[in-house]
Amino acid sequence: MKILLIGTGGREHALALALNADPQVTDLYAMPGNPGIATVAQLVPGNGQDGEQVAQAAKRLGVDLVVVGPEAPLVAGVADAVRAAGIACFGPSAAAAQLEGSKAFAKEVMQQAGVPTARALTCHNQGELDDALAEFGAPYVVKEDGLAAGKGVVVTDDLAQARQHGADIFARGGKLIVEEFLDGPEVSLFCVCDGKTVVPLAPAQDFKRALDGDKGPNTGGMGAYSPLPWAPADIAEQVVAQVALPTVQQMARRGTPFTGLLYCGLALTSKGLRVVEFNVRFGDPETQVVLARLRSPLGQLLEAAATGKLAGFGPLAWDEQAAVCVVLASAGYPKKARKGDEITGIDQAEQLAGVHVIHAGTAREGESLVSSGGRVLAVVGLGQGVAAARARAYAGMEKISLPQGHYRSDIAKAKA
Ligand code: AMP
Ligand code: GLY
Numbered sequence: 001m002k003i004l005l006i007g008t009g010g011r012e013h014a015l016a017l018a019l020n021a022d023p024q025v026t027d028l029y030a031m032p033g034n035p036g037i038a039t040v041a042q043l044v045p046g047n048g049q050d051g052e053q054v055a056q057a058a059k060r061l062g063v064d065l066v067v068v069g070p071e072a073p074l075v076a077g078v079a080d081a082v083r084a085a086g087i088a089c090f091g092p093s094a095a096a097a098q099l100e101g102s103k104a105f106a107k108e109v110m111q112q113a114g115v116p117t118a119r120a121l122t123c124h125n126q127g128e129l130d131d132a133l134a135e136f137g138a139p140y141v142v143k144e145d146g147l148a149a150g151k152g153v154v155v156t157d158d159l160a161q162a163r164q165h166g167a168d169i170f171a172r173g174g175k176l177i178v179e180e181f182l183d184g185p186e187v188s189l190f191c192v193c194d195g196k197t198v199v200p201l202a203p204a205q206d207f208k209r210a211l212d213g214d215k216g217p218n219t220g221g222m223g224a225y226s227p228l229p230w231a232p233a234d235i236a237e238q239v240v241a242q243v244a245l246p247t248v249q250q251m252a253r254r255g256t257p258f259t260g261l262l263y264c265g266l267a268l269t270s271k272g273l274r275v276v277e278f279n280v281r282f283g284d285p286e287t288q289v290v291l292a293r294l295r296s297p298l299g300q301l302l303e304a305a306a307t308g309k310l311a312g313f314g315p316l317a318w319d320e321q322a323a324v325c326v327v328l329a330s331a332g333y334p335k336k337a338r339k340g341d342e343i344t345g346i347d348q349a350e351q352l353a354g355v356h357v358i359h360a361g362t363a364r365e366g367e368s369l370v371s372s373g374g375r376v377l378a379v380v381g382l383g384q385g386v387a388a389a390r391a392r393a394y395a396g397m398e399k400i401s402l403p404q405g406h407y408r409s410d411i412a413k414a415k416a
Helices: 010-020 051-061 071-075 078-084 103-113 126-136 159-171 235-253 286-293 298-306 346-350 386-398
Strands: 002-007 027-032 065-068 088-090 120-123 140-144 153-156 176-179 186-194 198-200 209-211 215-218 223-226 259-269 272-279 322-329 355-359 362-365 368-371 375-383
Touching: 002 010, 002 051, 010 027, 010 286, 010 298, 010 355, 010 375, 027 051, 051 078, 065 078, 065 298, 071 078, 078 088, 088 259, 088 298, 103 120, 103 176, 103 235, 103 272, 120 126, 126 140, 126 159, 126 176, 140 159, 153 159, 153 215, 159 176, 186 235, 186 286, 186 298, 198 235, 223 286, 223 386, 235 259, 235 272, 259 298, 286 322, 286 375, 322 386, 346 355, 346 386, 355 386, 375 386
Parallel strands: 002 027, 002 065, 065 088
Antiparallel strands: 120 176, 140 153, 140 176, 186 198, 186 259, 209 215, 223 322, 259 272, 322 375, 355 375, 362 368
């Protein structure tokens, strides 16, 4: 099987490693990829955002399947262009990608499907915002409606900050939703979907705040671990039954079937599980830990989803080890990330048992490897139990240096 993978981040490096490990995958291409992906795939020029360009490349390369990593090309309709060219694609249509592209749309579908989520109000101006903030009270949850790379959400007790976040969104011409605060631990569950059937992967948890102790601003994600020893043993089945399957069925009824990865971001509250958000692609950095443990062939799984044959796909096999990943971010992230700093020590980290490094924002500059984005890389540790995996991830991180790079020291701490 020949596969073209679209994307450039840590999630795509993790996808590339798992696709490359599938014995049926003979040729792996990546557009545009990154220096880590280049070790297992042939890089293809292009930004991956333009459907025609991706479809042309897929035809020229003669691939059987296109796998789209990030949300932006999905929302822009890249999967539609690939399918129109007669090539199978793992990733939803632009219409179905609105589950992530618009939080208001996602709320509407959840309401129709009877999926439990926080009560929410859509606001178009400051007056509506003030009314909604007064109705829900603190802690305030204010979310930009469109795509914002994980940075469009403010959760705060400070009314002025909640109002200011809203004012910034309105000033850009956007709309927002205000919703009920959900307490309780968060779980990310990835569901592979073929329009009708849902196959869940192993649950993971990510760490969204920039600083230790869940302080600082929200980021794209600073670390993750899987499995979740504290979660109910049947969490995946519960989420499929209460959330993923009803959503996939509702999307089919609406005439916009969902084929691809439905990322269910959940809070396990005292009143039961609630959806915090949907994404329409693998999570970053949860993918780095989930796929590190997957023993079933990923290429065959994604192809079965893309061609409507998931019902025949047997139960998934998992490594019994736990995985923990810690993200190294560049100076200034998430506000304004500095680029061009030299990264050293990756080889030394990977010499340690049970450690591998995932590239995200890295680039080659002559002989050296430099930072080229906010989240630069992630160190993944595998071990018997979360504590052992965590120790390995941090031992690996200590070998790596990046001027003024920063990472959290409490990823998966006390989660064993
Ligand atoms: P989202 O982009 O919707 O996933 O929000 C980003 C993060 O903000 C989530 O992972 C939560 O940590 C937090 N968050 C979002 N919605 C809520 C909510 N209703 N109650 C509490 N925290 C939330
Ligand atoms: N880790 C959160 C996300 O991928 O949206």
